[in-house]
Amino acid sequence: MAEIIITVDGVQITVPDTMNVVDAARLAATQIPVFCYHPRLPAVGMCRMCMVAIGMPRIDRDTRQPMLNEHGKPIIQMFPKLQPACTTRVADGMVVITNSEEVKFAQNGVLEFLLTSHPLDCPVCDKGGECPLQNLTMEWGPGNSRFDYSDKVHFEKPYKLGDLINLDRERCILCSRCVRFQDDLADDSVLGFDQRGRKWHIISKSDPPFDSKFSGNTTDICPVGALTTSDFRFRARAWELTSVPSLCNHCAVGCNTTLDMRHNQLQRVMPRDNAAVNDIWICDKGRFGHRFIEREHRLTTPLVRRDGQLQPATWDEALDVIATNLRAIQAAAGGAALAGLAGEHLANEDLFLFQRLFREVLGSNNLDTRTGVPGEYALDDVGYQYGVGVGTNLMDLGKGTAVLVFGADPEEEAPLYMLRLRQIVTQGGSLIVANPRPTKLDRSATQTLHYRPDSEREVLLALLKLVSAETKQIPQRTTGGAELKGTLEQTKLDAVAKLSGLEQAALAQAAQTILAAEHLLIVYGADVLVHGASLSALLANLLILRGKVGLANSGLIPLLARGNSRGALDMGVRPDKAAGYAPLKQAGLTAREMWPAALAGKLRGMYLMGSDPVASYAPARAALDALAFLVVQDTTLTATAQLADVVLPGTNVAEYDATYTNAERRVQRARLARKVYDASKPNWEIVQAVAQALQGELVLAGAASSTTVTRTVGGNGKSGDGVQGKLTLTTSTASPVAAQESWDYITVGEVAADIADLVPGYAGITHTALAQTAQTKEWGRQANEDYFYDGTSYTNAEGVGLQVPAGAELPKATFDLTPPPATKVPASSTYPFALLVQTLAYRNDPFLHDSLLQSHIPAGYIALNTADAAQLGIAAGAQVQLTSAAGSLRGTARVVPDLPAGCVLVPGGLVDLPVATIQTGALTRVAVSSVAE
Amino acid sequence: MALTEHVIMRELDVPNIADFNVYLQHDGYVAYRKALTEMKPNEIVQIVSDAGLRGRGGAGFPTGRKWSFLPRGVYPRYLLCNCDESEPGTFNNHQIIDLNPHQLIEGVALSAFAIEAEVAYIYCRGEFATAVNTLEHAIEQAYAAGFLGKNILGTGVNIDMYVHRGAGAYICGEETALMESLEGKIGQPRNKPPFPAVEGLYRKPTIINNVETLANVPPIVLKGVDWYRSYGTQQSPGTKVFSLSGHVNRPGNYELPFGVTLRELIYSPEYGGGMHGDRPVKIIIPGGASAPWLIDKHLDTPLDYESVAAAGSMLGSGAVMVMNDTVSAPHLAYKMDEFFKHESCGKCTPCREGTHWLVKVLHRFAEEGHGRAEDIPVLHSIYRQMQGNCFCLLGESAVMPIKSALALFPEEFEAYVARAASNGHDGQNGSAKGKPVIALQQR
Amino acid sequence: MRRGGEKESLPSRRKHTAMLKETYATQIESLLARYASPRSVVLPLLYIAQDHYGHLTEAVINEVAAILDLPATAVFEVVGFYTLYYDRPVGRWMVQVCDDVPCCYCGAEELIDALKQQLGISEEQTSSDGMFTLQRVKCLAACQRPPVVQANLSYFYDVTAERADAFIRFLREHADTPQGKSVSGYYAEDYEPDAAGNFRLIQRRLATYQPAAASNGHGPTEPDPSPPAQSELSESSPPTSAEGS
Ligand SMILES: Cc1cc2nc3c(=O)[nH]c(=O)nc-3n(C[C@H](O)[C@H](O)[C@H](O)COP(=O)(O)O)c2cc1C
């Protein structure tokens, strides 16, 4: 990319030679109107709005030098016709004229033409007020038109393109931005044009219509009100909205959003530009899946169980009951009798205080974000240790970058990553997609590897063997090299090929791609996360061998479950490590261990914050029933909350200001968008209040006031064996209360400041620092962007986040190559099939309640390979039964050709087919049988 | 100026030349055989350049020069033969296929060899179902005779040839739209650059030429540059098959050397045979619908690229449409723009909207028989809003009829306005007061 | 393209009985072999589908998309863009009259009026017996013999209004020929009026094609077991004089 000089309306500017004239002119603060051009899409030059006069220096044929006039200036030769600025690339010496009569006539003319077909129904159009057609008409439009207005294009008004998007064909100006977005960026070619000429119009003939997880973005980039969302339809006028910066918490991407509010109500969710995270896009889950913010049946006040019933109570009452009971248990059985679970969608501030409460006040390490359901993700430390380095920006990656996607389906698990990875390929990068089954990302891949289920470890060892053979020198500060060497020596490529079903040549090709990469990104998802370090450490080994650890634009990206899964691990809401991955002398109970401990009476009290184990894991119910005391903090009366002794009304992402850490360890800040419901409080405040109440209890106790607590709740079958005991706390030996004094946060920013002080890696990440916006490549970089791309995305003026260094980036970090032991679940003749559980974007997730996406949640099915189905005599649509060591499950068969033989695929997280009930662990083996009708 | 032998319409010299055996007996595939066995591809490019062969598809671009734009060493390459022939008044490609198909096939094969393409497609408009049948049949014969396929004549050269049928869209004659169509998409033009020679079909280097252009190649290679240049003019060498239609006594295709005058073509008893009923010539469209109109005073214009351009029009596809004085200029403009409106692909605003509004306003004049005074400046404005601003030449072509009509016959538009006024017509939305006079030619 | 073996199996307007993929397996195969991208087969395959089913319903278009593994929308686009694909039922004969310059000045309007009268329908309508659909079309590249009409893409030259009667009669009589059955024009031929004003085949010479010699494995067409009318011509019939000049 070279810098060249061009002249725009007499102003000379220096611009990169890769730019088109529209973008370059805007750098000179000159606005060339556009409709079909959009900076994120390849220019097509269809609308002809951007016509300008362009000239080039006349070149002397002999000398190849510009010819000069008598003043020594280059002679400029203008093109005989106006040129479209969007498809014309700048060139050195180019002269652009945007304000001549000729140019104005042409631009006027195009606008007049567009308006003659357009219905001009702005007063009832959702786009009104943020409509590029309106904006440009003000500036460039003809005063009036001389055409008959009786000949507009007529179509049946709103026409549903699926249940999320409405199309008003009369308003469409045929710029094809939506079609190109779907084809080029989203890779869902579900939009197209029917007819031709003036009858040309948009259609979608996919089944269901507009079948894409990115459909909402087309409503942003539509320069008129032709595409609007059903979600926002007629809700508000654009100018009445207050836009609050926020984040989407549905998945680990952590897309930047704005919540558009009116009257304390969420009207719509829009993307907020962040080049490093979501660019200017969000997926439909992020856009339409936020109606939970204003769910009906929100908790508005604390509830305390009295006479077996949960009844409204004051905060003082509720906190008093909590403090009394938790202390009582602690006094009687020690901190080890208490446990806490917290949701991974909660903010860092919430989680940090939660673990402080347990570790410092209650003296317990029994903490987890999981619920113990078999097949759930293991704690992902490898993804922190070898995560992508600080300064990573996917936007910049292309040629020279290799991405290995392993055991992941980004479209479902973290949709926006699918767009980002496709962009890397578009920009010249390589993409290897390795999965047991095909995923949509395969279509964009430069190489796909479909290995047999349960051969992951061998495949990775083979890749390591091939890569290490080419590795002259193992990087410094590395341990475990000998162990790895030993394992690799035992790895035989032909045996791996046989086991995995992959050609040796394919493995070699993948290794070559990895070896050739300047930047090496490894994305892994559900299939790896369930196995924990046993697979992810091998992925990390690839990075270590290649010397790609701790560097910007290289490293691991784990597709963790939720928006703040990484933050929860960082904050130490886990039994085995404190905040910042500090090792603990004595690990606490994992969620999975808590349930038997509760049943055995060893665990007596629990505090669950934003965690609903009963919904995801039925056996939790009995264990919770067995507890002496249960506190649940949530926004609604969940199945778990219904079992509680005290229920505390918490908040969701819109209702407080807090920070979240995404898969790439980027800490980002969401702002307070709406007032809380009645008496509910920000989650972190509640945790602090509990801590303070406990401290008060401590003080009281210290004043020799002792209280006897009996668990009186319990009717309806609850085992209310109760805890009895004297609280005679006089010293602080029961809990390390070193931080006692610090339970006096007034603002959430102070909690963040404590995190910055106390959690390694978070140094400097304060709320103030997070509000800063980097200047490069951001959406609002050019003059008057909104004019042209109004309604597209919000310029990010409120902070693009800060990345926490990966473990490997810390000064004394060492890199461990030791291969973890294999964890195999061999197939048996009883259970010959491997069960693949698919993570779906649209599943029965409480956060999708009340959203339009409910109808996109598929009915459960059991997918079988064609040959297997034939052998078992199972036809598509028949009932089949899966049986595992844990139980059995019935569902409808789907027969698909591209699933590997010997496995069944079942979507997870669906209520009509609760596959968790038959899972036995990371890999479940099952028997398949047909059910007689 | 009559030719004693024809370069293209050899059916006039050799009866039944459509018969493969007859074709073979009359120099058929001699040039091709010679090229494959004795010549290098670039020698043929050179000969074609030297002969000064110019593209017959409309632009008259030198064929050898076009071929030389192919980037070196990039394969595969494709040759496309453009037989979308849909421009009103143009029907010579159609006849070449009907009556002398083997010469076209030889020309395509020879040109494919010259540009080192191993696959050539002949893109025929969908309506040419009979021509497609003829071509496929003839191609099969060429395969059977060993002129196509793998290792042709033992030379190691491979050339496959297929006919691809469009499905009713004039825009697919535009070279990039044709490629889109061949790729199975809707036929809308692509941005240029990249030009087809660099990135064409399937994003590979591609040469696209008209049927008549490629049919010229075998005789040029066989008989040489000097022979070829003995016809036509210095700048426009060779012959051209003119498609003569309209109010002439003998409409049809006439192969004549470039430089023949319009008068000779129209009036010579061997060709047009004069105007029907001896009525005067009023309007001549010398190069298909896209060409600006000429009038009787241009009758002595020689039909070569330069002279027709000097007269203010273009030779285009060589379709000469002649209208007598019964045709009203607004009506002719209306019919022509109705064509362009019908064929506008919809991709760009000025063409999509402009053709619509032109037809809308012209309809008042041409079909309803009255216009409004304010419509005349509107018509001027619409074509100016289109001119120079369209994505491809279809939209630019649509400007020509109305621009010509307004420039050459302003009084006819004014007459309609006056008539509407004298009939007490407010010009708003009343019904037609009788159609304008449209001549019906008696046959 | 002459699709030999298909002729018998082409009683058009068949309902969704057969699957295209199986019925036309060899043809689809050979079409696929012609192009670097399967998408290029969309247009030819739509013609086949159109003849097989009579017109292109949503189900048919989806079937074509599935065969070529394309997004359905991409095939719908093509059907909508090109005028020779019919997404609605059409008559056995698709009668397409050129109303462009120069035909319109040489009797096309009068012919259209006559046809409308004869058939009792107007443009874009189908006669109640399902025999004819009337359409105006743009230049058919045969301007030397106006007015020009295509019926199932067979050319009919010099169809003046007075010959409308003979023209319609001809079509009715030939409704059950391959020409009448293939609305996509696979068996299209060219016709002109004779001295008596009756339409007859224009005989052109292409003959002397030996199927045996053609079996050298090249892809596109199968040997034609029953060569259509055109190649059955007598060796001596000359090209029609009006074709030349
Ligand atoms: C709207 C439009 C329609 C065209 N139609 C045809 C056509 O039917 N046949 C043709 O040969 N060229 C047609 N052309 C010209 C082609 O784009 C191209 O220039 C030509 O095929 C090149 O061949 P040549 O160099 O042999 O002339 C058309 C161009 C435009 C803009």
Ligand code: SF4
């Ligand atoms: S000028 Fe524009 S709308 Fe017209 S055919 Fe060309 S691209 Fe299509």
Ligand code: FES
């Ligand atoms: S043509 Fe340049 S913005 Fe549309």
